[in-house]
Amino acid sequence: MRVADLAYLDLSEAELETYRAQIDEILEYIGKLNELDTSKVEPMAQVLSDDQTADATLREDLVVPSAVAEDVLKQAPDAEPPYFRVPKVIER
Amino acid sequence: MSKNWTISSVREAIAGKKTSAREMAAEYYRRIAGQNSKLNAFLTLCERRAYAQADRIDALLAAGKPLPPLAGVPIAIKDVISTREVRTTCGSKILSNYIPPYDATAVLRLEAAGAVILGKTNCDEFAMGSSNENSAYGPVQNPVAPGCVPGGSSGGSAAVVAADLAVAALGTDTGGSIRQPGGFCGIPAMMGSYGRVSRYGLIAFASSLDRIGPFARTVADVAKVLQIIAGRDPQDSTSTTTPVEDYSAALNKPVKGLRIGISKQYFAAGMDEGVRKKIAAGIELYKKLGCEIVDIEMPHTDYAIATYYIIATAEASSNLARYDGVRFGPRVEGDTLIAMYRKTRGAGFGSEVKRRIVLGTYVLSAGYYDAYYLKGQKVRALIAHDFRKAFEKVDAIVTPTSPVPPFRLGERVNDPLQMYLADIYTVTGSLAGLPGISVPCGRIAGKLPVGLQIFGPAFGEARVLQLAHAFEQAGGATV
Numbered sequence: 001m002r003v004a005d006l007a008y009l010d011l012s013e014a015e016l017e018t019y020r021a022q023i024d025e026i027l028e029y030i031g032k033l034n035e036l037d038t039s040k041v042e043p044m045a046q047v048l049s050d051d052q053t054a055d056a057t058l059r060e061d062l063v064v065p066s067a068v069a070e071d072v073l074k075q076a077p078d079a080e081p082p083y084f085r086v087p088k089v090i091e092r
Numbered sequence: 093m094s095k096n097w098t099i100s101s102v103r104e105a106i107a108g109k110k111t112s113a114r115e116m117a118a119e120y121y122r123r124i125a126g127q128n129s130k131l132n133a134f135l136t137l138c139e140r141r142a143y144a145q146a147d148r149i150d151a152l153l154a155a156g157k158p159l160p161p162l163a164g165v166p167i168a169i170k171d172v173i174s175t176r177e178v179r180t181t182c183g184s185k186i187l188s189n190y191i192p193p194y195d196a197t198a199v200l201r202l203e204a205a206g207a208v209i210l211g212k213t214n215c216d217e218f219a220m221g222s223s224n225e226n227s228a229y230g231p232v233q234n235p236v237a238p239g240c241v242p243g244g245s246s247g248g249s250a251a252v253v254a255a256d257l258a259v260a261a262l263g264t265d266t267g268g269s270i271r272q273p274g275g276f277c278g279i280p281a282m283m284g285s286y287g288r289v290s291r292y293g294l295i296a297f298a299s300s301l302d303r304i305g306p307f308a309r310t311v312a313d314v315a316k317v318l319q320i321i322a323g324r325d326p327q328d329s330t331s332t333t334t335p336v337e338d339y340s341a342a343l344n345k346p347v348k349g350l351r352i353g354i355s356k357q358y359f360a361a362g363m364d365e366g367v368r369k370k371i372a373a374g375i376e377l378y379k380k381l382g383c384e385i386v387d388i389e390m391p392h393t394d395y396a397i398a399t400y401y402i403i404a405t406a407e408a409s410s411n412l413a414r415y416d417g418v419r420f421g422p423r424v425e426g427d428t429l430i431a432m433y434r435k436t437r438g439a440g441f442g443s444e445v446k447r448r449i450v451l452g453t454y455v456l457s458a459g460y461y462d463a464y465y466l467k468g469q470k471v472r473a474l475i476a477h478d479f480r481k482a483f484e485k486v487d488a489i490v491t492p493t494s495p496v497p498p499f500r501l502g503e504r505v506n507d508p509l510q511m512y513l514a515d516i517y518t519v520t521g522s523l524a525g526l527p528g529i530s531v532p533c534g535r536i537a538g539k540l541p542v543g544l545q546i547f548g549p550a551f552g553e554a555r556v557l558q559l560a561h562a563f564e565q566a567g568g569a570t571v
Binding site for chain 1: 193194286287300326330332394395397398399402417420421422423426429431433437439443447449451457469470471473474508509512
């Protein structure tokens with residue numbers, strides 16, 4: 001399953017086999033949507049109607065204090081404040 | 093102490109100095125200590141925070157100051173909602189050690205209103221499930237139907253309220269995750285309209301669907317909690333400025349003459365006969381209350397699950413990309429950055445979450461986007477249109493919450509599609525963004541709870557609560 005690569009997800013052989021069967025079954029079920037002619041339907045890309053949308057006008061772009069960097073870094077598995085540390089990504 | 097506290101009885105007892113907020117919290121922690129090992133409904137308790145808040149309430153009273161509306165009320169919070177300095181796992185191993193640096197707006201508003209947060213409740217991993225069996229921390233027992241699931245994904249929140257381990261709880265609903273467990277545990281449970289309650293601090297599953305809402309023992313208490321958490325929050329651009337109605341004031345308005353829509357598409361083949369009978373009795377009760385029952389057509393109902401599993405998984409695959417072993421959670425080392433991502437995610441997510449990430453990635457991938465995701469968005473528009481047409485003729489729509497009563501633990505775990513179909517009557521309102529409540533509607537053979545669902549038009553929370561309250565007061569729980 002190439003999609004597992006796209007999702008950066010390591011799956012075992014057993015998982016791949018189970019998912020393949022289950023997802024085939026789910027996709028077959030989803031196929032029932034093709035019974036509907038939607039050629040003249042606009043996709044619903046937004047839940048709220050325009051008059052309910054609070055951010056119809058944009059807020060002012062103001063600087064507000066946000067001193068959370070230390071707390072955030074505390075949650076990281078490998079941090080060297082003020083940075084997160086990850087395996088090397090750039091070859092010299 | 094009496095067993096069944098409500099918001100008003102807690103507040104009166106504290107105001108009348110029959111007890112203190114501290115003693116009330118202690119009483120609930122004693123109950124939790126006695127029952128949680130059996131129910132597995134709380135994952136984390138926050139006694140220090142709870143007692144500090146209780147002491148603030150007791151100090152207000154001692155100083156002769158007025159008590160806020162939820163003064164001293166013990167409340168539980170689903171573990172997908174962020175709580176500052178209190179572990180928040182989302183029911184997942186990938187956040188097993190995560191301590192949020194901030195509070196969700198809903199939590200802050202509850203505490204500002206005087207509520208005492210007891211702890212965090214178990215749930216399906218990242219709120220993905222209908223039985224609470226997808227939690228990395230084990231399943232929750234249904235306190236009123238032993239051996240059965242409590243429903244999901246907010247199974248812990250439903251269970252703690254049903255077992256009297258909290259007076260109210262917050263859950264989240266993406267496809268039915270508040271209403272279905274409310275129905276399975278025999279208590280009222282509600283989601284407001286999309287945009288009604290701020291989601292700041294809610295750890296995202298599917299952003300066009302996720303909502304926060306309350307569980308309580310009475311509809312009046314559901315109304316009181318929703319009142320506090322509803323309303324615009326500048327921290328959440330999807331929360332609206334639409335005015336919040338006075339929910340408690342709406343409860344006792346007469347329901348005589350209100351038009352209730354019933355759609356045959358919500359009573360399809362495969363529905364449990366016991367559920368069918370109880371819902372029919374519930375509809376009879378509304379007739380007795382003087383409501384007019386109107387037949388309506390909801391032709392796209394049968395397409396809702398397929399639509400939901402495209403949109404929800406697509407959004408989940410995107411939202412869950414952030415769990416990569418860099419900023420939070422345990423990391424599994426790899427030789428390269430990508431290998432580290434892959435191993436961390438492969439080890440940290442449970443099987444349902446991985447299944448949905450794979451499905452969501454698939455429906456969004458090049459070559460399939462139009463066939464699946466775009467198609468799903470179009471059918472979503474048709475489902476929303478069904479509701480808009482119906483609300484031209486009726487004030488509310490009544491359906492079963494679930495086509496089946498609570499099922500046995502383990503009964504459906506190996507068949508994801510069957511598990512998904514348990515949400516067939518709740519996902520429609522989720523996709524359309526409408527408010528919905530589940531209220532108790534009798535028990536099959538006196539044992540298995542049945543939930544009756546009421547949908548209202550967008551921002552029609554007051555109408556939904558009014559009809560739910562009338563049903564409860566007329567004896568709906570014992571039809």
